[in-house]
Amino acid sequence: MSQQAVHDWIRKTVAGNDVVLFMKGTKNFPQCGFSSQVAQILGHLGVEYQDVNVLDSAEIRDGIKGFTNWPTIPQLYVKGEFVGGCDIIREMFQAGELHQLLEEKGIAHHPATMTA
């Protein structure tokens, strides 16, 4: 696949799914601690999301870094917009901002709970 084709595929994936997590491994079997943390947070919030395992494809693994201009995996997209990587998602979750974002974007999720 050309880089253009990879970027087109990513663009289509983030446009066609409300919440997409580019991660190492899958939501049920994360293969990296950072990806695992974000999957856990989304699971805790009860958010339905599409997982994309970048370990399945070197083209997507490199492609997503260029597409977002962000050097690391995981990467979370909500309604076609890049929200952040692991550190930002964790900070937003702890500050209640992730919950607020889901609310604003109309994404179904569990009601707010205090974080542990």
Place this chain on the structure above:
Amino acid sequence: MPMKAKEIEGLIRARFPDAEVTIRDLAGDGDHYAAHVVTSEFKGKSRVQQHKMVYDALDGRMGGVLHALALTTAPPKD
């Protein structure tokens, strides 16, 4: 040992001379760090923008030789 804490700190300070940089070696193995960066240059910037500025300061090392850098950023408190 891919990168020393001092080296990471030096790259960040070179880009943000006023920055307060705190680096912790999480596992004692020289490969898993946490960095906290506070600089006036983050004022008015989103979290994503702030992190991108630090990644730019690290000049391609993030995601490469530097696999595990847990990053938190903030503008100074007034």
